[in-house]
Structure formats: C-alpha cells, structure tokens
Amino acid sequence: MTDSETPEEFRVRARAFIQANLERADPEDPKRLEQPEAKVLQATIFDAGFAGIAVPKEYGGAGLTLEHQKVWAEEVNGYVVPATLFVSIGMLGITLLDHGSETLKARHIPRILRGDEVWMQLLSEPSGGSDMAAAMTRATRDGDTWVINGAKMWSTGAATADYGMCLARTDWDAPKHKGLSMFAVPLQQPDVTIEPIVSIEGGPAHFFQEYFDDVSLPADHLIGEENEGWSVAHSLLFHERNATAGVGHGLGLGGGHGDGGGADGHGVEDLVRSAAKAGTLGDAATRQLIAEAYVAQQARDHTNDRVGVGMRTGQFKGDWGSLLKLGLALDTLRRGEIGLIVGGVDGVIWNDDGPDAGGAGNRWLGARSISIAGGTNEMQRNIVSERLLGMPREPATDRDIPFREVVARRPKPE
Numbered sequence: 001m002t003d004s005e006t007p008e009e010f011r012v013r014a015r016a017f018i019q020a021n022l023e024r025a026d027p028e029d030p031k032r033l034e035q036p037e038a039k040v041l042q043a044t045i046f047d048a049g050f051a052g053i054a055v056p057k058e059y060g061g062a063g064l065t066l067e068h069q070k071v072w073a074e075e076v077n078g079y080v081v082p083a084t085l086f087v088s089i090g091m092l093g094i095t096l097l098d099h100g101s102e103t104l105k106a107r108h109i110p111r112i113l114r115g116d117e118v119w120m121q122l123l124s125e126p127s128g129g130s131d132m133a134a135a136m137t138r139a140t141r142d143g144d145t146w147v148i149n150g151a152k153m154w155s156t157g158a159a160t161a162d163y164g165m166c167l168a169r170t171d172w173d174a175p176k177h178k179g180l181s182m183f184a185v186p187l188q189q190p191d192v193t194i195e196p197i198v199s200i201e202g203g204p205a206h207f208f209q210e211y212f213d214d215v216s217l218p219a220d221h222l223i224g225e226e227n228e229g230w231s232v233a234h235s236l237l238f239h240e241r242n243a244t245a246g247v248g249h250g251l252g253l254g255g256g257h258g259d260g261g262g263a264d265g266h267g268v269e270d271l272v273r274s275a276a277k278a279g280t281l282g283d284a285a286t287r288q289l290i291a292e293a294y295v296a297q298q299a300r301d302h303t304n305d306r307v308g309v310g311m312r313t314g315q316f317k318g319d320w321g322s323l324l325k326l327g328l329a330l331d332t333l334r335r336g337e338i339g340l341i342v343g344g345v346d347g348v349i350w351n352d353d354g355p356d357a358g359g360a361g362n363r364w365l366g367a368r369s370i371s372i373a374g375g376t377n378e379m380q381r382n383i384v385s386e387r388l389l390g391m392p393r394e395p396a397t398d399r400d401i402p403f404r405e406v407v408a409r410r411p412k413p414e
C-alpha cells in the first residue's frame with residue numbers, strides 16, 4: 001500500500017482480503033457475530049491494515065480517505081462483519097480522534113480500531129434523552145481526580161464495553177450547554193452498577209442503565225476541554241447520525257441499515273423472499289408494496305450518495321446526517337409494516353429471540369428503535385428545519401440562565 005493508493009487500487013486489495021478472510025452472509029439466516037468473535041475478526045482486519053480506513057496512521061488507521069472507506073463498504077457488502085463493534089469504531093473512536101488529548105488518542109484509538117477495547121456512549125439519562133444538555137450526572141474535581149455521581153440510561157452495550165464516553169455537569173452556574181464536560185469512564189469496576197433493560201423485541205438485553213457512585217477518574221480522562229463537553233457530544237451525535245445513515249467513518253462496519261456489511265433482513269430482497277415464502281408474490285397488491293419499498297430504497301441510496309459526496313468534498317457542511325437518518329427511520333418503519341403485510345403468517349407471529357430472530361414480526365418491532373436511537377425523528381426534524389433550512393429556532397426559556405436556576409424552577413415531584 002502507498003499513500004497515493006487510488007480508491008480503485010484499494011478496491012483490488014480490499015476485495016482479495018475480504019474474499020480470503022470474511023464469511024459470506026446467508027440472507028436466509030442473517031448472522032450477527034457475538035462480541036468475542038467480532039473482536040477476533042476485527043483484529044484480523046486491523047492487522048491487515050483495513051481498520052480505521054480514514055484514520056491517520058499514527059493512531060493505527062490506514063491513513064486513507066472516506067472515499068476509500070466507501071469502497072470498503074461496497075466490497076464488504078454481503079459478508080459477515082464485526083457489527084457489534086460498529087458504535088465503538090465508527091462513532092466513539094472518531095469522536096476521540098476529533099477531541100481527545102494526544103495521550104488519550106495514542107493510548108486508546110489503536111486499541112479501539114483493533115477491537116481490543118470497546119467503547120460506548122453515556123448520554124441519555126432517566127430524566128430524558130432528547131434534551132441531552134440537561135444532563136444531571138455530576139463530575140466534581142478533587143485535586144488531580146474527577147469524581148462522577150449520577151445515572152445514565154438506554155446505554156447500548158454497556159455490560160460488555162470497557163469505556164463509556166460520559167457527559168457530566170461540571171459547572172452548575174453556567175447555562176446548560178456551557179457547564180458540561182465529557183469523560184472516558186472505565187465501566188467494569190465496583191463503583192459502576194450496570195443493570196439490563198428488557199426491550200420490546202425480547203432477546204438478550206442490549207441496552208442498560210448505569211449508576212455511578214463516587215467513580216474516581218484521573219484528570220487525563222477528560223475528553224476535550226473542561227466545560228466544552230457539549231461540542232464533544234455534538235460531534236458524537238454527528239458521527240452517530242452519519243454512521244447510522246451510512247455516510248462517513250461508520251460506512252461498511254455493519255451498522256445494519258444497508259450501508260454495506262452483513263445482511264440485516266430489512267432489504268427489499270428480503271421482502272421478495274418473504275412474499276415468495278408466503279405465496280403472495282404474484283398478488284398485485286404485494287407487488288405494489290414491494291415496488292414502493294424499492295423506490296424508497298433507490299431514492300435513499302441516491303440521496304445518501306449525493307450527500308456523502310458533498311460531505312467528502314466539503315460542499316455540504318453540517319448536520320446532513322440528521323436528514324439521512326430521518327429518511328432511514330421513516331423508511332425502516334414503513335418497510336417493517338410492508339414486511340408484516342407481505343409476510344403472511346410469518347408477519348403475525350414472533351418469538352422472543354430478539355430483532356435478529358429473522359421473522360417479519362421481530363423486524364417490525366425492532367424497526368421502531370431507529371426512530372428513537374441517536375435522537376428521535378422529532379429531534380431530527382428540528383435539526384433539519386433549524387440548521388439546514390435556516391428556520392427559526394425552537395423557543396427555549398432555559399438556554400441562557402445558570403443551570404442551577406433551571407433545576408430550581410422545575411416542579412417538585414408530588
């Protein structure tokens with residue numbers, strides 16, 4: 001590999017590696033690697049120089065570009081990939097790259113890219129997730145250490161992650177967006193209690209609630225500057241929405257939404273297979289529904305390409321990932337409904353094996369999560385209208401006053 005390797009030269013090299021080292025995904029039985037297997041596969045990908053394709057070499061990446069990342073996504077499509085590491089590598093590692101100190105970046109990014117260390121996000125709280133800047137988890141400085149107290153919620157993968165990127169309040173006298181800081185919190189330790197949350201689709205718990213009781217952190221676990229945590233959180237959400245929608249660094253890591261990598265059972269071809277199994281493929285009404293899903297998929301693919309190119313060339317700046325993620329969430333919900341209709345009997349029964357169980361019923365239940373995770377559809381609509389279309393901001397009475405006063409004004413629980 002040379003620094004000037006073109007995307008097409010990279011494609012040849014990537015294809016040879018993928019064919020020799022990755023397993024073809026079975027569309028009849030979408031396989032999701034458990035974390036231990038995913039880590040082994042990620043180590044193979046890293047050791048061959050294909051992890052963190054657009055991450056600088058000094059942090060263990062391949063030092064190439066997002067265009068090469070897109071080529072990787074195209075080549076890996078239809079293969080089993082280490083999808084459980086998608087959040088850690090495609091979102092958290094990249095946020096650390098944007099904001100971490102040299103110490104943090106050098107220590108953690110190579111380990112994240114190799115899958116040796118797994119990171120997840122600790123943003124939402126029991127009191128609410130959409131208004132993330134209203135975080136109540138507290139970090140207090142005590143000499144050379146920070147002490148964290150509070151609770152987080154809906155945290156994907158906390159039980160098996162090594163570190164959480166945790167948004168905590170460090171200044172209660174500053175307005176709510178200006179008194180937050182971001183920390184790297186080691187999760188598997190006695191002062192952190194992690195409890196599972198049972199989700200609607202059943203299966204093993206994949207998100208959790210955590211309680212922090214005097215969790216002590218060395219000063220160098222601060223990510224970015226003190227009281228600048230909002231900009232770190234904003235970057236994290238930016239990368240999350242891009243990665244989920246299938247643009248940027250998360251491409252081809254198996255986010256499971258048609259971005260390349262694996263098979264998630266949500267594709268148009270899955271609808272065709274399901275209708276054939278139910279014996280309804282010849283029905284005009286079924287064909288109409290599948291055509292609707294196909295047209296939506298084509299429109300979304302082209303929009304993703306257009307925005308992806310615009311972001312890579314610098315023509316599109318800002319929160320375009322929110323627009324794509326909103327489109328993805330609306331399509332996924334509709335495809336879930338179509339899946340139920342065309343799937344016949346398969347559409348009205350589901351088991352408790354979770355969203356990967358393969359049936360139309362399980363997929364319909366699981367489809368809802370994308371319209372909530374990473375910010376709800378309503379929040380994406382707010383972002384699109386305010387930041388992309390330039391419409392007036394949503395009124396807020398708590399933006400410019402000390403957060404301590406915001407809390408004091410809240411109605412007390414009965």
Ligand SMILES: Cc1cc2nc3c(=O)[nH]c(=O)nc-3n(C[C@H](O)[C@H](O)[C@H](O)COP(=O)(O)OP(=O)(O)OC[C@H]3O[C@@H](n4cnc5c(N)ncnc54)[C@H](O)[C@@H]3O)c2cc1C
Pocket residue numbers: 120121122123124125127128129130131153154155156157207369370372373374375376377378379382394
């Ligand atoms: C599958 C999944 C994985 C997740 N993983 C993580 C994770 O790893 N880490 C993490 O920190 N969080 C995670 N979350 C939590 C997620 O970020 C929150 O659920 C989400 O931000 C919404 O917050 P909430 O559930 O507290 O709803 P609330 O904020 O209480 O909102 C309730 C309702 O009010 C609406 N609403 C709120 N404010 C407005 C407004 N200003 N304008 C219009 N409507 C509004 C919302 O759209 C929603 O319909 C995950 C969620 C899911 C479903």
